[in-house]
Amino acid sequence: MIFGESTLWYLSRATGVVSMVLLTVVVILGVVTAGRRRPDGASATVAMGIHRWLSMGMLVFLITHIITAIVDGFVNISWLAVVVPFISEYEPLLVGFGAIGVDLLVAILVTSFLRHRIAERNWRFIHWATYGMWLIAVIHGFSFGTADQPVLRLITLGCGVIGGLFASWRVATSFADRHRRTEIAAQEWS
């Protein structure tokens, strides 16, 4: 039977894990775009295109994840708990982390859609929140990965480790454009 009593529950967990992986890929592509010292056009363009459109693809999985978790009814999560943190009857702290992640994600998405209508510094400030949103998503996913499903937990852990490495690299690499402009200004002019 395709649609058993646990179908929604499995669908929710599967889409949750896929969202985690896709989100991590999107974040890494953004991190690489922002931090690369000497980008070459072709890969920078591909990274930018995937960053923008995969984030939309990720949303499909995330929305399915949220809807199935609530509709399933195996655990008691209200619709309001999707956006208001810490009010869920089931695991208020962990569902709450998911809710904070959703709120940040909405802010990030709205500012990115309106990027050409708002000041660049405002967009940038909100976009920095992606690091926090991603970390919250990793905590939410890792803590929910139950002991009988080590693979799901390992995937989330892997996302956390790989994303963490890229974030550390981003901090270490400082600002590529500023660095390059200093280099150009310091060279000998004939």
Added chain:
Amino acid sequence: MPSSADHRRVAVDRILCSGHGVCAQTLPASIALDEWGYPIIVEDHVDADAGALAVKLCPARALFLR
């Protein structure tokens, strides 16, 4: 030639540009890169749709149409 519905002029904000080189890929007939990877506009008249996509994909929001 003035801007029209299907034809626009592309320009770069030099202060915002951080040299990712994406515009030279999205508008290869219009934009070349200098030796440091910053854009040189060769032909500023671009197709409106191609121009809009290039503006959208610029990571620094430094490209604009007028």
